[in-house]
Amino acid sequence: MPQSTLSPIQFQQLLLDWQKQQGRHDLPWQVNPTPYRVLVSEIMLQQTQVTTVIPYFLRWMERFPHIESLAVAAEDEVMSHWQGLGYYSRARNLKKAAQYILNECAGEFPTTLSELIKIPGVGRYTAGAIASFAYDSYGPIVDGNVKRLFCRFFGIEGIPGTSKVDKALWQKAELYTPNQNNRQFAQGLLDMGATICRPKTPKCDVCHFQPHCLAYTEQRVLQLPTPKPKKTIPLKTGHFLWLQQDGKLLLEKRNESGIWGALWCLPQLNSEPLQIQERTTKQSVLEKGQFKHTFTHYKLEAKVWTLDAVDSTPNPQQWFTAEQLTELGLPTPIKKFILKHL
DNA sequence: GACCCGTGGGC
DNA sequence: TGCCCAAGGGT
Numbered sequence: 001m002p003q004s005t006l007s008p009i010q011f012q013q014l015l016l017d018w019q020k021q022q023g024r025h026d027l028p029w030q031v032n033p034t035p036y037r038v039l040v041s042e043i044m045l046q047q048t049q050v051t052t053v054i055p056y057f058l059r060w061m062e063r064f065p066h067i068e069s070l071a072v073a074a075e076d077e078v079m080s081h082w083q084g085l086g087y088y089s090r091a092r093n094l095k096k097a098a099q100y101i102l103n104e105c106a107g108e109f110p111t112t113l114s115e116l117i118k119i120p121g122v123g124r125y126t127a128g129a130i131a132s133f134a135y136d137s138y139g140p141i142v143d144g145n146v147k148r149l150f151c152r153f154f155g156i157e158g159i160p161g162t163s164k165v166d167k168a169l170w171q172k173a174e175l176y177t178p179n180q181n182n183r184q185f186a187q188g189l190l191d192m193g194a195t196i197c198r199p200k201t202p203k204c205d206v207c208h209f210q211p212h213c214l215a216y217t218e219q220r221v222l223q224l225p226t227p228k229p230k231k232t233i234p235l236k237t238g239h240f241l242w243l244q245q246d247g248k249l250l251l252e253k254r255n256e257s258g259i260w261g262a263l264w265c266l267p268q269l270n271s272e273p274l275q276i277q278e279r280t281t282k283q284s285v286l287e288k289g290q291f292k293h294t295f296t297h298y299k300l301e302a303k304v305w306t307l308d309a310v311d312s313t314p315n316p317q318q319w320f321t322a323e324q325l326t327e328l329g330l331p332t333p334i335k336k337f338i339l340k341h342l
Numbered sequence: 343g344a345c346c347c348g349t350g351g352g353c
Numbered sequence: 354t355g356c357c358c359a360a361g362g363g364t
Contacts, residue, residue, distance in 0.1 A: 041360080042360065042361095043360095043361095043362095044360090045359085045360040045361095046359090046360065046361045046362075047347095047348085047349090047358090047359055047360085047361060047362095048348090048349080048350090048359060048360080049349095049350075049351070049358085049359050049360090050359090050360080051350095051351080052349080052350065052351080052359085053360090084348090084349070084350090085348075085349075086347080086348025086349040086350085087347055087348055087349085087361085087362090088347080088348075089346095089347065089362080089363075090347090090361090090362085093362080093363090120362095120363095121361095121362065121363085122362085123361060123362050123363085124361090124362095125360075125361060125362090126360085126361075126362080129360065141360080143359090143360050143361075144358075144359060144360075144361085145359090145360070146360090162343085163343080186360095189360095190360055193360090194359090194360085199357075199358065199359095200352090200353080200357085200358090227357095230356080230357090258346090258347085259346090259347070259348085260347095260348085261347080293348090293349095294348095294349095294355095295346095295347080295348060295349085296346085296347070296348065296349090297345075297346065297347075331348085332348075332349065332350095333349095
């Protein structure tokens with residue numbers, strides 16, 4: 001019955017009015033929104049909350065204030081500034097993006113959606129966000145906030161992330177995104193989703209869209225968006241090495257592929273270490289400690305072992321003092337373990 | 343389409 | 354505690 005009677009223009013006006021009064025205007029990346037600052041913030045904000053990103057963004061912009069400084073930076077220093085944010089391919093891609101813009105785009109930051117999406121690490125959402133926030137131009141965005149808001153407002157059923165539902169969501173985004181005031185419009189969508197149309201406790205009582213929201217008028221707000229079926233994550237066991245020498249700790253730089261890619265880490269073993277037999281001495285393997293860590297897609301239970309001999313591995317290894325450790329990008333649970341045991 | 347890729351906050 | 358969720362993208 002009462003399908004939303006709000007035209008795109010009416011929708012835009014309501015959202016812009018709300019954004020002007022109730023939206024966020026003082027986030028660090030909203031100040032001086034250059035393409036580079038918007039790019040950095042949007043990559044950091046992928047799957048990451050605003051309050052988590054803010055200190056990382058400020059530190060990043062201080063160390064890498066422009067594309068050139070990032071493009072020529074050493075990977076280890078880039079990774080150390082991302083340490084703790086997670087999804088480390090974002091950091092590697094951000095450096096690739098800087099090099100791409102300098103080398104392939106003659107230093108001219110791309111401006112169109114079709115060009116923006118070619119930047120490493122930039123997908124459909126981030127391209128739309130850069131168009132909106134950096135250039136104040138047409139750039140549809142569909143992120144977690146918009147998915148939730150649109151699924152409720154338009155009464156879209158089905159699981160977001162499936163091709164059918166996402167197609168419908170992007171279609172709505174393209175239709176309802178204006179050709180002016182794009183910066184405020186996009187910010188309004190995100191802020192509405194973050195502060196009003198929240199997952200668990202939406203503030204429908206103060207929502208300007210309330211009379212036009214299909215989910216609200218049909219009392220289905222908490223049923224939309226359709227929840228994903230939860231799957232059980234597997235348990236994996238890991239083994240790591242703790243080797244100290246002259247007050248230094250041995251670390252290993254991990255491969256770019258896989259978990260904790262390109263971070264420095266305690267050397268990881270393929271299996272539980274066996275007792276090492278040598279001609280003259282028996283070297284005992286001692287358990288230094290344990291830790292557990294839950295990722296998105298599996299749970300890790302790890303044991304850390306000490307021994308005297310250095311295992312040969314294909315990755316670069318290096319001894320670090322406690323002071324040097326602070327300048328490296330280390331996986332968060334590894335960093336915690338080291339600080340506890342060093 | 344399925345999987346991979348981190349971490350911290352909120353309840 | 355355990356679960357959901359967060360300004361997604363790459364393979």
